[in-house]
Amino acid sequence: MTAVQKARLEMRRNEWTGPTKHQLPGAVKCNLVILPKADAYDFLVYCVHNPKPCPVIEVTEPGDPEPKRSAPGADLRTDLPRYAVYRNGERQEDRLEIRELWTDDSVAFLIGSGMSFDDALERAGVPKTGTWVLNTTLETVPAGKFRGPMVVTMRLMTPSQAIIATQLTSRFVYTHGAPVHIGDPAAIGADLADPIVGSPLEAIPKGLTPVFWGCGVTPQSAALASAPELMITHAPAHSFVTDLVDDQFCIP
Amino acid sequence: MTAVQKARLEMRRNEWTGPTKHQLPGAVKCNLVILPKADAYDFLVYCVHNPKPCPVIEVTEPGDPEPKRSAPGADLRTDLPRYAVYRNGERQEDRLEIRELWTDDSVAFLIGSGMSFDDALERAGVPKTGTWVLNTTLETVPAGKFRGPMVVTMRLMTPSQAIIATQLTSRFVYTHGAPVHIGDPAAIGADLADPIVGSPLEAIPKGLTPVFWGCGVTPQSAALASAPELMITHAPAHSFVTDLVDDQFCIP
Numbered sequence: 365m366t367a368v369q370k371a372r373l374e375m376r377r378n379e380w381t382g383p384t385k386h387q388l389p390g391a392v393k394c395n396l397v398i399l400p401k402a403d404a405y406d407f408l409v410y411c412v413h414n415p416k417p418c419p420v421i422e423v424t425e426p427g428d429p430e431p432k433r434s435a436p437g438a439d440l441r442t443d444l445p446r447y448a449v450y451r452n453g454e455r456q457e458d459r460l461e462i463r464e465l466w467t468d469d470s471v472a473f474l475i476g477s478g479m480s481f482d483d484a485l486e487r488a489g490v491p492k493t494g495t496w497v498l499n500t501t502l503e504t505v506p507a508g509k510f511r512g513p514m515v516v517t518m519r520l521m522t523p524s525q526a527i528i529a530t531q532l533t534s535r536f537v538y539t540h541g542a543p544v545h546i547g548d549p550a551a552i553g554a555d556l557a558d559p560i561v562g563s564p565l566e567a568i569p570k571g572l573t574p575v576f577w578g579c580g581v582t583p584q585s586a587a588l589a590s591a592p593e594l595m596i597t598h599a600p601a602h603s604f605v606t607d608l609v610d611d612q613f614c615i616p
Numbered sequence: 617m618t619a620v621q622k623a624r625l626e627m628r629r630n631e632w633t634g635p636t637k638h639q640l641p642g643a644v645k646c647n648l649v650i651l652p653k654a655d656a657y658d659f660l661v662y663c664v665h666n667p668k669p670c671p672v673i674e675v676t677e678p679g680d681p682e683p684k685r686s687a688p689g690a691d692l693r694t695d696l697p698r699y700a701v702y703r704n705g706e707r708q709e710d711r712l713e714i715r716e717l718w719t720d721d722s723v724a725f726l727i728g729s730g731m732s733f734d735d736a737l738e739r740a741g742v743p744k745t746g747t748w749v750l751n752t753t754l755e756t757v758p759a760g761k762f763r764g765p766m767v768v769t770m771r772l773m774t775p776s777q778a779i780i781a782t783q784l785t786s787r788f789v790y791t792h793g794a795p796v797h798i799g800d801p802a803a804i805g806a807d808l809a810d811p812i813v814g815s816p817l818e819a820i821p822k823g824l825t826p827v828f829w830g831c832g833v834t835p836q837s838a839a840l841a842s843a844p845e846l847m848i849t850h851a852p853a854h855s856f857v858t859d860l861v862d863d864q865f866c867i868p
Contacts, residue, residue: 405657408660412660412675423665433665
């Protein structure tokens with residue numbers, strides 16, 4: 365059994381209920397979105413038309429919680445440490461498993477997470493520092509009822525690190541890929557005073573360059589805008605850990 | 617009006633009925649598959665799970681023949697030079713337009729074509745020579761009724777060209793990307809004596825290395841295996857020409 369498989373088993377038994385962020389380095393991590401089958405087609409088209417914020421790694425068969433392509437044997441109803449439950453577009457309780465909420469009609473989408481390239485960035489000399497999640501005025505390509513602005517993650521780094529980070533993440537096409545913007549946050553309507561995640565910033569510290577990547581919150585946010593009766597996602601920072609290996613699941 | 621837009625207009629008027637292969641260098645070319653809405657979801661999942669042979673560039677809204685993302689203003693019922701019509705899994709007549717066959721229920725898939733990187737390969741010193749299309753024993757990941765072996769294109773080149781071609785096509789993730797195999801055709805069950813396209817070969821000429829890429833015939837072939845009542849594709853070598861630019865629509 366690999367370290368990742370062992371970790372998923374601990375999550376299944378609720379022995380691991382904390383974040384997966386910065387854990388199990390080298391494994392591809394995925395954001396989870398569970399929707400009813402009736403919404404699955406439009407949501408998948410939405411993701412395919414917006415590959416930077418919404419890179420789809422796997423879609424499960426309706427009613428089957430096993431992600432056969434990225435983690436054979438895993439169970440998406442239990443093998444994440446923590447889930448967020450949304451009803452009619454409102455976030456409600458968190459759960460440690462969602463067996464009771466899963467039906468024959470449930471479809472799970474695994475969407476590559478930017479956490480997957482954090483380790484590679486660190487190895488390349490771009491240290492893990494704070495990450496901000498910000499709304500923008502960049503519109504995504506709509507599909508059916510799914511639409512909305514692109515949500516981005518922002519990292520601050522030196523200009524030479526920004527070049528390395530651009531080069532390196534360009535290879536990670538299944539986990540957001542190259543940046544969508546570099547430099548002035550206002551140019552994409554990102555408001556530093558009002559981040560979704562992270563502390564408000566008055567200004568970019570002198571000498572640092574902000575670099576922005578499409579964020580896995582985008583598909584969640586597009587799905588929520590349609591106020592589905594029930595939507596289940598991973599809880600923030602509690603992404604699913606696949607058997608896929610970062611350094612193989614990219615453009616080498 | 618760009619050269620590509622002008623060319624599409626000529627195709628619409630049936631003034632251009634020949635191949636698009638090796639024409640309009642620098643434009644992203646797409647294979648076309650038109651299916652009824654009922655089959656669209658499973659087919660899209662199939663493509664997403666097999667990104668090398670089936671890179672989806674756009675999916676149209678049911679009944680709407682305009683590819684808004686890759687060629688705004690174009691009409692997929694008329695703007696290809698030649699179409700192939702399949703009924704119950706059998707290829708039947710070719711047509712210069714398919715207005716009569718298009719319904720409110722039709723969904724068009726545009727799938728990146730390897731033709732798109734031929735020009736880039738040539739600029740990098742890998743000349744356009746013959747291309748073979750071959751069946752293999754590599755199984756694709758099934759979705760619903762869509763399944764089957766991967767079809768590949770084979771190009772022959774020197775070993776040093778094979779390295780350049782691997783580096784360069786790795787960037788073209790939306791038009792098949794990196795090779796799926798290099799070297800011995802038998803290792804992937806490719807039978808040189810029985811190509812789908814190209815002349816039978818007795819052996820690989822001495823000094824040349826065969827390099828294999830996922831081929832856009834794969835999704836057509838998977839769709840055909842399910843024997844849909846009606847399926848429409850581009851005629852071979854008569855791919856759709858988008859407004860997208862090769863050198864931008866890749867990992868730079």
